[in-house]
Amino acid sequence: MRTLGQMNVDVITIFAEDLQRVKKFYQEVFEFTAVYEDDVSAVFNFGNMSINLLDISQAYGLIHPGTVASQESGSRFQFTIRVDDVDAICNELDTRGVALLNGPVDRPWGVRTAAFTDPAGHIWEIAQQLT
Secondary structure, eight states: OOOGGGSOOOEEEEEESSHHHHHHHHHHHSOOOOSEEOSSEEEEEOSSSEEEEEEGGGHHHHHTTSOOOOGGGOOSOEEEEEOSOHHHHHHHHHHTTOOEEEEEEEOTTSEEEEEEEOTTSOEEEEEEEOO
16 A cells, blocks of 8 residues: 555645635636636646635635634745746746746756745745756
8 A cells, every 4th residue: 555655746725815816817827727616616737736726715614623824924835836947937927917026046956946926825936957
C-alpha cells in the first residue's frame, strides 16, 4: 500500500470572499474555463492538479472545527508555476492589469522569480530556472 507521501496532491481548495471576482481573475489571467462550477465554487485544472475556488461562506462547514482565517491575516503559502521566461510572463500579466508584489528578481538559489496575488489574497509565484 502506498503512503500519503507517495501520492499526488489532486485538489487544493482556497477560500474567496468574492467568488465571482476571483473566478473572473482566474479566467482572464490563466485563460481558464472552469471544469466545474456551481453557486459557491469553481474548479480550474492546472494540468497536474486542480484549484477549487470556494465561497468563504462554505469554508467553515468544510474545515470545522478548524478556523477560517481572514484575508487580512496574511499569507502562509504561495503557489509556484515554473516558466521559461519570467520577464515575458510579467509583461503579459501587466497587460492584464495584474500588479506584481515583487520581482522579477534573481534569487541566490539560481531561480528568477516574480509574485502576484489573486483578488482573494492568495500569492502566486512564477519561477524561471537560471542557467
